[in-house]
Amino acid sequence: MNRLHFLKMLASIQLIGASMKLEAFEKMSNNFSNTKKTPLIFIGHGHPINALLDNDFTQQLSKIGTSIEKPNAIMIISAHWTTKGTFVSVNSQPKAIYDFGKIDDRLLQIKYEPKGHPQLAREAIEAAANYQIKENSSMGLDHGAWTILKYLYPKADVPVFE
Template structure:
């Protein structure tokens, strides 16, 4: 059994999940996930804000038994043979719907657990014995601007109450994520200079608590345009930092790159 059940406020995680190949790899990244699962207080339930569930509006999965979704293509057969049969968490999902007031959050039984969830949780909680539900990201906005980013930040900040109910909240995406320039052949390829520069700027802002420049990410310069060409993988990080209380520390659980253009940085709040 991983950790101890705790009635205290649960921490918040952001995990850079990277390639689906991490499902079956043993590396410093997957080892960091295993370490987290052993060290964290055992959650009553887990909510994952997924980079792979983009919707018109915001939804949470209310399934009793969420299905394992293989939302990737062209990978080795053994990845599709992995299952993650965790129970769902409909009560906690409904609590999320009631807690958020800045937007309407609705239940959905049409989704399950995509690999932003189970590829991470397989290493953290391999027994799949903790209830899990996902929250989608509203991707209906027609143009990206600071007000839209602030909308997501404000929505996420209202989820704080779930932490007091034993829910471990995980934002699962990647801070730097440019698939157009990825080196698919080499997981350990040297990262691009612009990718390293952006990752370091984000690191500095995370440590200093400068959420403004993380929300208005283009303030970080031209490297932000290269490293964040779309917001699907960046927004789960915004959800995580929105849950940080003033007195809470942030520590990195993993640092590094895969395939030259994907940052695997992860962190824990609280």
């Protein structure tokens, strides 16, 4: 098993809420081939108004985006969806969703529209084939995603799926 397959599996476990003991992950990682490591980052988005601000938080996000190698794609795991079931977006052109109520009208003017990555999204679903994960072709990017991504990759040039 290589790191990419491990990360796909790890992502699918996060998607399905399954639990696995750390010892099992350690045993699996002993079988890694020598592949390049990709960073796994957790970033809490804070208040949506940060999408408008130039502060320590947003400056650090920008630094992260320029300090790591640009990924081929970004998988977002979000708790902002209320659905009957678990879904992964296979939308090839996800649009920003303004799902935060009336905070500041300037937020509605921000456009962040990266390409999606339907192929990788389907691979994540397939990796969790034993679970009832469905694809959704109309999901966009919730504010927990785009308010962060606009600082990490302001050109929206990294495909994203959620």
